[in-house]
Amino acid sequence: MLSRLAKGVARNSTIIAERASGVWVYDTHGKSYLDMTSGIGALSTGHSHPKVVSRVREQVGKIVHAQQNCVASHLPQQDFFKKMAPIVPDHLDTYFFTNSGSDAVENAIKLARKATGRPNIITCLGGFHGRTLGCMALSTSRTSCRKGYQPLMPGVFHVDFPYEVGELRQPDWPQRLDILLEKATAPEETAAILVEPILGEGGVHRADTEAMQYLREVCDKHGMLWISDEVQTGVGRTGNWWGYEHFGVEPDVIAFGKGIASGFPLAGIISEKRHFDTIHTNGLGGTWNGNAVATEAANATLDILKESRLVDQCQTKGQLVVDALMNRDNMHILTIRQYGLMIAIELDMDMDTFHTFMQEAPNVGLLLLSTGMGPTIRLLPPLTITPHEIQEFTKRLYRLLGRIYGATAKGTAFMPI
Numbered sequence: 001m002l003s004r005l006a007k008g009v010a011r012n013s014t015i016i017a018e019r020a021s022g023v024w025v026y027d028t029h030g031k032s033y034l035d036m037t038s039g040i041g042a043l044s045t046g047h048s049h050p051k052v053v054s055r056v057r058e059q060v061g062k063i064v065h066a067q068q069n070c071v072a073s074h075l076p077q078q079d080f081f082k083k084m085a086p087i088v089p090d091h092l093d094t095y096f097f098t099n100s101g102s103d104a105v106e107n108a109i110k111l112a113r114k115a116t117g118r119p120n121i122i123t124c125l126g127g128f129h130g131r132t133l134g135c136m137a138l139s140t141s142r143t144s145c146r147k148g149y150q151p152l153m154p155g156v157f158h159v160d161f162p163y164e165v166g167e168l169r170q171p172d173w174p175q176r177l178d179i180l181l182e183k184a185t186a187p188e189e190t191a192a193i194l195v196e197p198i199l200g201e202g203g204v205h206r207a208d209t210e211a212m213q214y215l216r217e218v219c220d221k222h223g224m225l226w227i228s229d230e231v232q233t234g235v236g237r238t239g240n241w242w243g244y245e246h247f248g249v250e251p252d253v254i255a256f257g258k259g260i261a262s263g264f265p266l267a268g269i270i271s272e273k274r275h276f277d278t279i280h281t282n283g284l285g286g287t288w289n290g291n292a293v294a295t296e297a298a299n300a301t302l303d304i305l306k307e308s309r310l311v312d313q314c315q316t317k318g319q320l321v322v323d324a325l326m327n328r329d330n331m332h333i334l335t336i337r338q339y340g341l342m343i344a345i346e347l348d349m350d351m352d353t354f355h356t357f358m359q360e361a362p363n364v365g366l367l368l369l370s371t372g373m374g375p376t377i378r379l380l381p382p383l384t385i386t387p388h389e390i391q392e393f394t395k396r397l398y399r400l401l402g403r404i405y406g407a408t409a410k411g412t413a414f415m416p417i
């Protein structure tokens, strides 16, 4: 029945999943797969964490859908505010909930336009912000997402991403931003600058600290809002609660999603009350926004992350992945970029070989993601992954490389699993 699924989705496997637990997914034949994707970073506490499951079960019995136009709020949402307060800046005290990251970004744009009374948005080349018509205009990580859907939302201007290191680094990034504001979109017409602190789809590249501090200055100087797209980097993934914390400056708007609710669809934006107050009644809305069950899943997720100190361990676990790979013969690995448990492994192979590599991954029991940047795999495992599972990943990765390169692979023999 796979033929009934729309072909437009890039599928990395033909697996029909039956159940999943932690970092493991099981198909209908009982075969197990080590899931290094956690549903593109959504399952921060792994598949079906027992505490999430039990809190969700309990919530389903109480109230599932407390629709926001009909009831003002619900108990899980009131708890959520309390749990979030210690991990977001004090001045970001007002929330709007959505069901997806794209929806959150769309609403961040609506907020920025109303709060500033200006139309234009600046964002970075190589960024990914979602798949709605508005978000596609903002996303430039791969043309395959945009191709055939033009014209997209107008008023979007792109500046290069302020890469921190490597060939792509531009020490003159501040001047590039100035030039854009001087020649393409005047500050008085520019509502916001939207940036991922670490590009996800764009290949796991961190933004440069000084550039982000400059961006903060520019936004303050011209009354523009800095929207930090934390949909992928947020909720502890990179070793801090939020990606912007790496830069020592705070944004005006946080867009969150993915890992907040361990696989349940909850997302949203957080900003200052004075910005939200510029939006008239009925200027925001949505049927499912802030769903009670998804919110309780978020509460359970935040409790687990805090109680088990998983955010603190994120960097150490990420380093374990790097060490495990570095300790082996890694002639097919060009570079590893690691920020907590957001990791890119750039492989030394052409794109045809890389496609075969990705197709073969499930055959060695491995679920992997690619990026929009050449032969690069992206690892977004659950924050609950254990050192043993990290070793298991390494074995499977080398087994996969062994399948591709066989006896021609130089150096140490690939370790069988």
Ligand SMILES: Cc1ncc(COP(=O)(O)O)c(C=O)c1O
Pocket: 040, 099, 100, 101, 102, 103, 105, 128, 129, 130, 131, 196, 200, 201, 229, 230, 231, 232, 233, 257, 258
């Ligand atoms: C940084 C970023 N922003 C926004 C989105 C869109 O989120 P969603 O797929 O939940 O709409 C994604 C999804 O991958 C993302 O990585």
